[in-house]
Amino acid sequence: MNSPSARRLGNIVSASFILALGATAALADSTGVVFSDGNKFLEQTGEAIYASVxxxxxMEQGQGAVGAGKYPALAKNEKLEAAGYxxxxxxxxxKAMPPLGGMLDDEQIAAVVDYIRTHFGNNxxxxxTTDDVKSSR
Incomplete structure (x- = not known):
């Protein structure tokens, strides 16, 4: 990259990359999207964890899905009555449900389980509590 045109091309590519990163960050910030850092989820409320994870x-209304795997409905699910499950x-x-215990802390798990147990037609x-979560770890 010794020629002036090669250096100019390199500068254009570098500037484009930096602008693209900045645009992505600005978009993420303006929409309120939270990007998790590393292998821990940053969302704190049950609703945010459900939406992101x-x-x-x-599915959005907890209706479950069948496709590459079978994802059970959480809506009106009697198995959620006992919180320990x-x-x-x-x-x-x-099965298709990955273990999330290493990516969510006790408060986050309690929050998302409370959320699914009180939404989607569940009451x-x-x-x-975090003690319930700790005893299941």
Whole structure:
């Protein structure tokens, strides 16, 4: 890259790359999207965790899906009545459900399990505590 045209091309490519990164960051900031850093999810509310982590498989309204795998419906799901069951599944996973216990802390797990147990036609209002989560780890 000793010729002036090669240096100019290199500068254009570098500037384009920097602008693209800046545009991506600005877009992310302006929409409120949170990008997780490393192998931990940053979202804190049950709703945000569900939208970022769970919704891709269990769908927006918790209706579940069948395709490359079978993703059970969370909507009107009687198996969610006992809080220990979804807590265990979120931590340890099962079948197509990946174990998320290493990527979510106790507060995040309690929050997302509380969210799915009180939304999508579920009305299981006894709260999940961080002690419940700790005892399932």
């Amino acid at each position: 769970c919704q891709a498989c269990h 979804p807590v265990y599944l979120v931590i340890h996973g099962q 299981y209002t006894d709260p999940v």
